[in-house]
Amino acid sequence: AQSVTQPDARVTVSEGASLQLRCKYSYSATPYLFWYVQYPRQGLQLLLKYYSGDPVVQGVNSFEAEFSKSNSSFHLQKASVHWSDSAVYFCALSIGASSGQKLVFGQGTILKVYL
Amino acid sequence: EAAVTQSPRSKVAVTGGKVTLSCHQTNNHDYMYWYRQDTGHGLRLIHYSYVADSTEKGDIPDGYKASRPSQENFSLILELASLSQTAVYFCASRTQDTQYFGPGTRLLVL
Numbered sequence: 001a002q003s004v005t006q007p008d009a010r011v012t013v014s015e016g017a018s019l020q021l022r023c024k025y026s027y028s029a030t031p032y033l034f035w036y037v038q039y040p041r042q043g044l045q046l047l048l049k050y051y052s053g054d055p056v057v058q059g060v061n062s063f064e065a066e067f068s069k070s071n072s073s074f075h076l077q078k079a080s081v082h083w084s085d086s087a088v089y090f091c092a093l094s095i096g097a098s099s100g101q102k103l104v105f106g107q108g109t110i111l112k113v114y115l
Numbered sequence: 116e117a118a119v120t121q122s123p124r125s126k127v128a129v130t131g132g133k134v135t136l137s138c139h140q141t142n143n144h145d146y147m148y149w150y151r152q153d154t155g156h157g158l159r160l161i162h163y164s165y166v167a168d169s170t171e172k173g174d175i176p177d178g179y180k181a182s183r184p185s186q187e188n189f190s191l192i193l194e195l196a197s198l199s200q201t202a203v204y205f206c207a208s209r210t211q212d213t214q215y216f217g218p219g220t221r222l223l224v225l
Binding site: 004009034043044046049051094101105106 | 119146150155157158159160163173174205207209212213214215216217219
């Protein structure tokens, strides 16, 4: 069955440090993968998405993600975080047309950036 | 960018009561979705719809009904609210391959 796992429930980094949030997926077909961010008391906002081609995709606010088929991973990265990046980050997998193109979400990773 | 609004933004309901959560989108998207989010968990799909007057079950449909009276509106109905339905509910609409989410409705069932 298809699934998404974010192994780190909480990540704490200092402002200016680099960041990697991990995401592993399980899906037998070609994965469509997404990263969303949720700020406190807000809905989910799309950061970036991957379908095919260059395994490194760029997103908003200097975030990028790297897809690895061999590792079944789609890790999110940022070279230098800002305190305003503190939020919950969700990795998601889009399931095909027969399932309504629904999203399967990971559990989320809470990111805390301290000054 | 898609505009998805939800009402109410928060609600307190009594056990056994009826609750209706509403979602409205303004971008002519065919697909709409209802998810629930529980503390410390990702979102799970309750119902979705790809056309007006038709709804489909998602992964956790038990205890919920959905209604799509028009392309713009998609409602989630809890006929007999239960304590276990306390959660945050998100509506989303989809264009091509990307879903856009509303701000969420925080539901507390007492």
